[in-house]
Amino acid sequence: MTAALPPAGWYRDPSGARAQRYFDGSEWTEHYAATLSAEQRSEILEEAISNHYPWARVESRSATQAVLFLGGGVSAAAHVVCALLTVVTCGLFGIIWLIVAATSPERRAYVAVDSFGNVTFN
Structure with missing residues (x-):
């Protein structure tokens, strides 16, 4: 069983960079806050x-x-x-x-x- 993906929104960048990145509900976009x-x-x-x-x-x-x-x-x-x-x-x-x-x-x-x-x- 796989974990449910979080809803679309701004989250901390998973790469560890000190930035917020947009998650569209299925994958990370190239949009940074x-x-x-x-x-x-x-x-x-x-x-x-x-x-x-x-x-x-x-x-x-x-x-x-x-x-x-x-x-x-x-x-x-x-x-x-x-x-x-x-x-x-x-x-x-x-x-x-x-x-x-x-x-x-x-x-x-x-x-x-x-x-x-x-x-x-x-």
């Missing part, structure tokens, strides 16, 4: 960030990729309050402070746009 400019990729990245992570803070960004801070962790204000409570309770609140700080990991997301406009989220 044009790559996008850095400005186009930057616009796609901006749209992807605003659509998927509108609340996130951008920590680092280039024209084609970004690292976003999604939240988590303990804020600076919370650390100040916890420090004051630890002093007032003679160190007893410090145990709770350590547990909260240790179990509140920060979450980040990585978003990238390749030269064909495909968006990758990690």
Whole structure:
């Protein structure tokens, strides 16, 4: 039994070249997709960030990729309050402070746009 062929469309070139090539449903054609400019990729990245992570803070960004801070962790204000409570309770609140700080990991997301406009989220 043979495997079903994929539907017609743009796919990564099976030769290993960093390009997209058109598959017509039965064989590969000689049509290659044009790559996008850095400005186009930057616009796609901006749209992807605003659509998927509108609340996130951008920590680092280039024209084609970004690292976003999604939240988590303990804020600076919370650390100040916890420090004051630890002093007032003679160190007893410090145990709770350590547990909260240790179990509140920060979450980040990585978003990238390749030269064909495909968006990758990690």
